[in-house]
Amino acid sequence: MSSFEIEGGHRLCGEITPQGAKNEALQVICAVLLTAEPVRIEHVPDIRDVNKLIDLLRLLGVKVKEDAASSCESGRTFVFQADAVNLDALHSPEFNQQAGALRGSIMLCGPLLARFGTAVVPQPGGDKIGRRRLDTHFIGMERLGATVEYKRGAYLVDAKKALKGCYMLLDEASVTGTANIVMAAVMARGTTTIMNAACEPYVYQLCNMLNAMGAKITGVGSNLLTIRGVRELHGCTHRLLPDMIEVGSFIGMAAMTQGDITIKNAQVQHLGLIPQVFRRLGIEVWQKGDDLYVPTQEHYEIERFMDGSIMTVADAPWPGFTPDLISIALVVATQAKGSVLIHQKMFESRLFFVDKLIDMGAQIILCDPHRATVIGLDREHKLRGVRMASPDIRAGVALLIAALSADGVSRIDNIEQIDRGYQRIDQRLASLGAHIKRLDN
Numbered sequence: 001m002s003s004f005e006i007e008g009g010h011r012l013c014g015e016i017t018p019q020g021a022k023n024e025a026l027q028v029i030c031a032v033l034l035t036a037e038p039v040r041i042e043h044v045p046d047i048r049d050v051n052k053l054i055d056l057l058r059l060l061g062v063k064v065k066e067d068a069a070s071s072c073e074s075g076r077t078f079v080f081q082a083d084a085v086n087l088d089a090l091h092s093p094e095f096n097q098q099a100g101a102l103r104g105s106i107m108l109c110g111p112l113l114a115r116f117g118t119a120v121v122p123q124p125g126g127d128k129i130g131r132r133r134l135d136t137h138f139i140g141m142e143r144l145g146a147t148v149e150y151k152r153g154a155y156l157v158d159a160k161k162a163l164k165g166c167y168m169l170l171d172e173a174s175v176t177g178t179a180n181i182v183m184a185a186v187m188a189r190g191t192t193t194i195m196n197a198a199c200e201p202y203v204y205q206l207c208n209m210l211n212a213m214g215a216k217i218t219g220v221g222s223n224l225l226t227i228r229g230v231r232e233l234h235g236c237t238h239r240l241l242p243d244m245i246e247v248g249s250f251i252g253m254a255a256m257t258q259g260d261i262t263i264k265n266a267q268v269q270h271l272g273l274i275p276q277v278f279r280r281l282g283i284e285v286w287q288k289g290d291d292l293y294v295p296t297q298e299h300y301e302i303e304r305f306m307d308g309s310i311m312t313v314a315d316a317p318w319p320g321f322t323p324d325l326i327s328i329a330l331v332v333a334t335q336a337k338g339s340v341l342i343h344q345k346m347f348e349s350r351l352f353f354v355d356k357l358i359d360m361g362a363q364i365i366l367c368d369p370h371r372a373t374v375i376g377l378d379r380e381h382k383l384r385g386v387r388m389a390s391p392d393i394r395a396g397v398a399l400l401i402a403a404l405s406a407d408g409v410s411r412i413d414n415i416e417q418i419d420r421g422y423q424r425i426d427q428r429l430a431s432l433g434a435h436i437k438r439l440d441n
Contacts, residue, residue, distance in 0.1 A: 003413045004426060007435035008385055008406035011296070012259035014432045018247050018266065019045040019423050020075040020240035024202040026104035027179045028209050028238055029053055032062065032080035033111035034183065035213060037235030040067075043075035044240060048420040052102045054078070059095055061086035075240065090120040096154065106137060107176055110183030113146055113157055121155040136170055136177030143168045144181075144188055165190035165229055173198045173223065173317045179206050186215040188229040197225045200318040201241055201270040212236040242267050246422065247292065248274050248325040249397050252332045253429070254294035255283045256405040261432065263292040272319045277329060280311060282336050299378060302338030314343035326350065327398035334362040334383065335405065336376035343371050353395035356388040360402055360410075385410035393421040400425070404434055411439075 020043035029050070032039040044050060058064055063081040070077035089095050090112075099105035100122035112119035121134075138148045138155065144163040149156045165188045170177065178198040183206075185192035197203070199222055207220040213236045216228040247266050254261040255278070268275070268287055275285045275292065282300030286293045302311050313333075315323035323346045330342045334357060344350050348369040358364055360383040363375035385408030390396030396418040403410035412418075415438075418425060426436045 001413065001441045002415050003411055003439045003441060004400065004403075004415050004418075005437045005439055006385070006400070006403040006410045006412070008383070008403055008408060008410060010257065010404070010433050010435050012253055012257045012261055012404070012429065012432040012434055015262045015264055016250055016428060016432060017073065017264040018242035018250070019047070021045075021202065021243040022047060022049065022245070022421050023175070024205050024240050025050045026053060027107055027176070027202055027206045028240070029057070029080070030107040030111055031183055031206065031209060031213075032057070033060075033082045033085065033108065034115055034186065034210075035233040035235055036081070036083040038079050038081045039213075039235050040077065040079050040237040042070065042077045042237070042239040044078055045075055045243065046423040048416065049102060049104055052098065053104055056095070056098055056102070056105060056108070057082070059092075059098065060089050085116065087116060087118065090118075095120070096122045100153075106134060107180050107183070109137065109141070109157055110180035113141060113159055114163065114184045114187040117159040119157040121157065123153050123155075136172055136174040137180045140168060140170070140177065140181035141184055144184055144192065146184075163188035165192035165227065167193045168195070170194065170196040172196075175200050175202055178203050178225075182207060182210070182217065182225065182227065185227045186210055186217070186229065186233065187231070188227075190229055192227040192229070194225040194227070195223070197223050198317065199223050201244070205238075205241060209236060209238040212238065241270055244271050244274060244322065245324045245394070247271060248278070248322075248328055249401070249422075251275070251278045251283060251285060251292070251294055252328040252401050253404060255297065255300060255332055256335055256401050258296055258298060259294070259432070260296045261294050262288075263294070265290055266292045268292065273321050274325065277313060277321050277325075278332070281313070281329065281332055281340070282338070283332070300336050302333065302336045302340050302376060304338070310339050310341055312341045312343055315345055323350070324394050327353065327394040328401065330354065330364075330372060330374060331357060331398040331402050333374040333376055334364070334402070335379050337378035339373060339375050341371060341373050345370060350392070350395070353391050353399065356386070356399055357383075357402055359386050359388070360384055360406060362402075382407045384408055387411040387413070389413040390415055390417040393417055397422060397425075404429070
């Protein structure tokens with residue numbers, strides 16, 4: 001177990017480039033199983049969850065080669081070739097253990113089912129942020145003609161006959177559920193129509209990659225996808241988007257530390273409401289070409305709605321505000337002027353980290369598992385350094401942001417959670433002026 005030791009109160013200044021998108025990487029890397037030809041993926045982040053998924057592919061017999069000459073600080077380049085997949089490995093103790101420790105392993109199901117007619121999905125792990133059901137994934141597989149059986153802690157998914165396209169209305173606009181069903185449907189017989197599909201940039205990118213591989217998907221970027229099945233797919237080259245959750249995190253870090261940060265190559269057209277929500281919290285976010293610039297602000301004030309009522313920041317399916325940034329918005333509001341209601345609709349345990357912020361001196365009322373009222377201190381009372389533990393990826397970074405702005409020294413334990421989603425975050429923040437050390441316990 002490792003920890004971060006952070007001396008707060010230092011302004012972050014300079015330029016930083018976001019890593020490749022974690023959530024996109026977990027989808028498109030699984031898609032390499034759909035073809036025997038080489039697939040080149042660029043801008044892959046060096047983070048624990050992605051590295052675990054790549055190790056899982058190796059366990060299944062996928063050839064993985066890093067192109068070191070094309071790798072850079074913000075991401076790596078890999079060539080994958082799944083021309084000798086070992087399906088017996090799906091039933092091995094090693095696969096059960098490794099896949100069960102990674103929630104993203106669920107997305108191996110669709111491509112395995114499409115190409116080989118069988119998949120095994122151990123009950124996946126991941127963040128402890130509340131219920132994260134898998135029904136959407138498996139109901140979609142069953143609609144395509146597969147059978148799903150739960151045995152000894154794993155889902156066994158089989159297609160004794162070829163998958164057949166159909167119409168389906170998803171019960172929720174699940175990002176990973178949509179991605180999994182799309183990957184299963186691209187080689188099904190006939191046409192599949194998915195209504196209420198997720199339309200996040202991750203799904204947009206996956207569909208574009210599949211089309212580059214020879215799939216026939218229309219409606220990309222909308223909530224109505226039509227997929228005409230093809231017999232086979234071929235290789236392609238695909239580049240990941242910058243991680244929009246990192247972009248939002250860097251905006252929050254700049255505001256909380258009164259810093260001056262330029263976020264390079266942020267791909268603003270794929271950020272949705274993220275800059276707008278932070279602006280409503282009073283933070284100046286300027287667009288310069290494809291970069292975002294957050295200037296030094298001594299104070300920032302939360303807007304009110306037009307009728308004078310208190311601002312609410314809530315998560316919603318795309319193009320609404322992403323739930324992965326709710327924790328960041330909450331911590332940023334603690335030092336703003338004004339009050340805001342934070343409403344986390346999707347996960348009932350994601351706000352439980354606020355007790356640690358309260359220990360640091362934040363004025364927060366946890367109304368219920370989904371809602372918290374933040375009373376901004378306008379920097380009159382700075383947060384104070386304390387010892388705490390990271391409960392999940394996003395809450396861990398929110399606590400890190402709080403520690404960067406606090407008086408004194410903070411220590412964050414269980415930083416393996418942060419490492420799951422942010423590559424070398426301590427080194428990258430140190431280059432901006434943060435006083436942060438990694439301690440190996």
